[in-house]
Amino acid sequence: MRQFFSICAVITLAGVSFAQDIRVPADVTAGNDAVISTSGSGKATFYLSGPGVARKADVNLGESIPLSSKELTNAGSYLAIVCSDACHSGAFCVIPDKPASLSFLVHPSRVPVALNDAVSGIAFPFDQFHNFVLAPGTVNFQFTAGKASLLAQPVKMQNGAAWFRTTSGRSAGALQVSATLGDIMAHRVVQQVASDACNLKVEGHPSPGGVFVQTEPVHDCAGNLLPDGTVVTFSATQAHGKSTVDAPIKQGIARAQISASGPTTVSAASGVVMGNELRLEAQR
DSSP, rough: OOHHHHHHHHHHHHHHHHOTTTTSSEEETTTTTEEEOSSSEEEEEEEEETEEEEEEEETTTTTTTTOOGGGGSOEEEEEEEEESSSSSEEEEEEOOOOEEEEEEEOSSSSTTTTTTOOOOEEEEEOTTTOOOOOOOOOOEEEEETTTTTEEEEEEBBTTTTEEEOOOOOOEEEEEEEEEEEEEEEEEEEEEEEOSSOOOEEEEEEEETTEEEEESSBBBBBBBBOOOOTEEEEEEEEEETEEEEEEOOOOOOOEEEEOOOOOOEEEEEEEEEEEEEOEEEOOOO
16 A cells, blocks of 8 residues: 555656646545646646546636546546646645455365465455455454354454464364455355264175175264265285275275185275275185
8 A cells, every 4th residue: 555655646747847837636545536726817728537537628828727536536537737828737646545345355265174364365345336455454354164153263454455364173164265355255165074084993704706895984084074085995805815805995894895805905095095804704
């Protein structure tokens, strides 16, 4: 904000110093009317140039030149010029109005639970004319899961932005993230999913043509059931070789029928997590 307004101030002072026949307004808030004063007499041509506006009009010197609110909706530097026998100019700034909306970005949309610095977000305020607002303020970030409030974090804006980074929650489900600035609020949702399997346990028994094995309900270290479709790989080692079967978890449990004969050692893995080993006598 300091940089933006200091540039505007320098431009305005420079315009006033050599513009004796035209007097421009001080900083104008976006969407407001303004007036330019002139001195002298006779006809002249008026020019207005600024972000998204270019205007030419015939005016009478000594009379005020009105500027409509529709011409002054875009924040930035404007230049007014009046030309008669000679041209005189003045520059002024249109500054953003108060915040009317928040552009709120949160990443990622899906995240494992209990992961350090896994969720981040940033909020940018804009006025009703979509000008980026650089005025100081505090954005309150709030994180809730269901009806439980997990964290409230006020953050002072810097150069028109406020941001956060935080650890994901411990329970799978929707994490509601909100950003509030004054009476303006924006919402986003992050889907928290179970992390890697933890304490993978396998049980089984001989069955016709081999062995039948299954896991106990597969949870992560925070106690969340792993989602259906997560793959568990069963490996069966016998005297004459080794075979593997990939089985998706269904309702928390992965099951597999493995062809084998004789003494068979069965193990299971999900991602980088290994389960216990079973030693079974497979049926022929």
